[in-house]
Amino acid sequence: MPLRPPRVTEIRGKRVLVRVDFNVPLKTVKTRSGQEVQRVADDQRLRNSLETLNFLQENEVKIILISHLGRPEGKVHPQESLYPVAQYLQRKMGLNCQFAEDCVGEKAKQAITKLQNGEILLLENLRFHPGEESNDPHFAAELAKFADVYINEAFSASHRTHASIVGVSQLLPSFAGFALSFEVKMLRTLLEKTEHPFVVVMGGAKIDDKVATLKNLARLADMVLIGGGLANSFLKAGGIETHRSFIGENPEKTLALARSILQAHKTERSVLPLKEKVGNQTHTTELPFPKIVLPIDVLAAKNKTIDQKKDLQTISLLHDAKDRPDDIDLQYFDLGPQSTQLYCYILRQAKTIFWNGPMGVFENPLFAQGSKKIARCIADRGKHRAITICGGGETGELVNTLGLRDRFSHVSTAGGAALEFLGGSELPGISALEKNT
Ligand code: ADP
Numbered sequence: 001m002p003l004r005p006p007r008v009t010e011i012r013g014k015r016v017l018v019r020v021d022f023n024v025p026l027k028t029v030k031t032r033s034g035q036e037v038q039r040v041a042d043d044q045r046l047r048n049s050l051e052t053l054n055f056l057q058e059n060e061v062k063i064i065l066i067s068h069l070g071r072p073e074g075k076v077h078p079q080e081s082l083y084p085v086a087q088y089l090q091r092k093m094g095l096n097c098q099f100a101e102d103c104v105g106e107k108a109k110q111a112i113t114k115l116q117n118g119e120i121l122l123l124e125n126l127r128f129h130p131g132e133e134s135n136d137p138h139f140a141a142e143l144a145k146f147a148d149v150y151i152n153e154a155f156s157a158s159h160r161t162h163a164s165i166v167g168v169s170q171l172l173p174s175f176a177g178f179a180l181s182f183e184v185k186m187l188r189t190l191l192e193k194t195e196h197p198f199v200v201v202m203g204g205a206k207i208d209d210k211v212a213t214l215k216n217l218a219r220l221a222d223m224v225l226i227g228g229g230l231a232n233s234f235l236k237a238g239g240i241e242t243h244r245s246f247i248g249e250n251p252e253k254t255l256a257l258a259r260s261i262l263q264a265h266k267t268e269r270s271v272l273p274l275k276e277k278v279g280n281q282t283h284t285t286e287l288p289f290p291k292i293v294l295p296i297d298v299l300a301a302k303n304k305t306i307d308q309k310k311d312l313q314t315i316s317l318l319h320d321a322k323d324r325p326d327d328i329d330l331q332y333f334d335l336g337p338q339s340t341q342l343y344c345y346i347l348r349q350a351k352t353i354f355w356n357g358p359m360g361v362f363e364n365p366l367f368a369q370g371s372k373k374i375a376r377c378i379a380d381r382g383k384h385r386a387i388t389i390c391g392g393g394e395t396g397e398l399v400n401t402l403g404l405r406d407r408f409s410h411v412s413t414a415g416g417a418a419l420e421f422l423g424g425s426e427l428p429g430i431s432a433l434e435k436n437t
């Protein structure tokens with residue numbers, strides 16, 4: 001069954017339990033009286049659930065929100081209380097939100113009894129109870145008994161077989177939140193309804209987390225452009241000198257994986273049009289490209305904290321090692337200008353693009369050019385009706401700082417869950433909804 005948000009008739013006047021992902025970063029601040037308190041440092045995840053919350057409020061629903069925060073591992077850990085989130089929803093987002101100091105038991109029950117239609121109650125951190133992560137059926141039943149309907153609005157936690165994600169969904173009529181539905185729709189577009197050419201751009205540093213995704217997407221895509229720390233592994237696996245560049249936490253394993261991916265696609269080619277103007281006429285020929293494309297030049301330095309352009313070197317990787325500097329202390333930190341141009345040329349032919357992971361150590365402005373240009377190039381494809389999706393913590397941060405968020409078809413904030421989904425895994429939370437809807 002397709003998963004979908006509830007219709008008005010399915011929720012009006014009811015008690016609705018909404019699993020959200022309010023696992024937001026907190027910061028400690030000092031109040032005027034000198035007391036140290038926790039405050040929400042970034043509200044992106046809260047805003048993700050707004051469409052669902054507004055819909056429920058408009059329809060006179062008693063809204064009971066459940067979430068995890070951090071990793072308290074089944075014990076009450078006041079530093080990981082959701083109370084600052086309830087305060088934020090009330091004070092900064094103008095929502096009529098109350099808070100209960102426990103997510104099950106008497107305190108929760110009393111707070112729910114007092115709840116009026118259209119009001120919101122946030123229950124304390126689910127992970128203060130061990131039953132959440134162990135998907136304990138009794139804990140799931142305790143949560144389910146507070147409500148008539150369940151909504152999962154936490155795609156980013158849906159790769160976990162936890163009580164609030166799977167257990168509760170087996171006990172109540174269950175629906176998808178608007179953001180979750182959209183996320184699944186967009187990610188499925190990449191996997192199932194892809195318009196070609198489909199180009200994947202992968203970079204970043206968390207290589208081991210991305211291997212399954214990369215393997216699956218490499219199978220589906222026409223071309224895969226590799227950048228960032230990931231590029232170093234692929235370059236080295238392909239026999240190119242990378243000096244002291246970052247290869248991954250476990251270089252031997254990473255290199256073996258990179259080698260196997262290169263090997264698997266060794267014989268595949270994509271052709272891209274090359275337009276040539278001769279006199280008044282434009283001729284188009286087709287150029288063959290390997291499926292997995294690696295940088296042809298890089299920006300290198302002795303360390304990533306340099307702040308002078310003179311400490312930066314552009315290294316061409318087109319020739320064999322003899323032509324390159326033999327400085328063993330060098331590390332590769334960004335795409336070089338030729339690679340950036342090549343990648344943008346390829347991206348301009350794409351109808352579907354998925355991007356995960358920065359192209360360089362963008363935190364240092366000297367190594368941010370590759371990531372910025374690729375981000376702008378992908379955003380521009382939106383004007384040509386290409387589907388453009390990006391995901392990942394740092395990638396999303398980059399897109400936000402460049403003010404490009406609205407120019408992407410979708411910016412996923414779902415991290416590991418999105419990568420698992422794109423890696424071809426069934427997410428337990430999504431399967432549970434599909435069985436139920
Ligand atoms: P995301 O969160 O978008 O999935 P990752 O967490 O995998 O991305 O990686 C982001 C990090 O990768 C950034 O902090 C960046 O500094 C680092 N990085 C990118 N390129 C390189 C490189 N060539 N060498 C070392 N680190 C890199």
Ligand code: MG
Nearest residue numbers: 206392393394
């Ligand atoms: Mg990251």
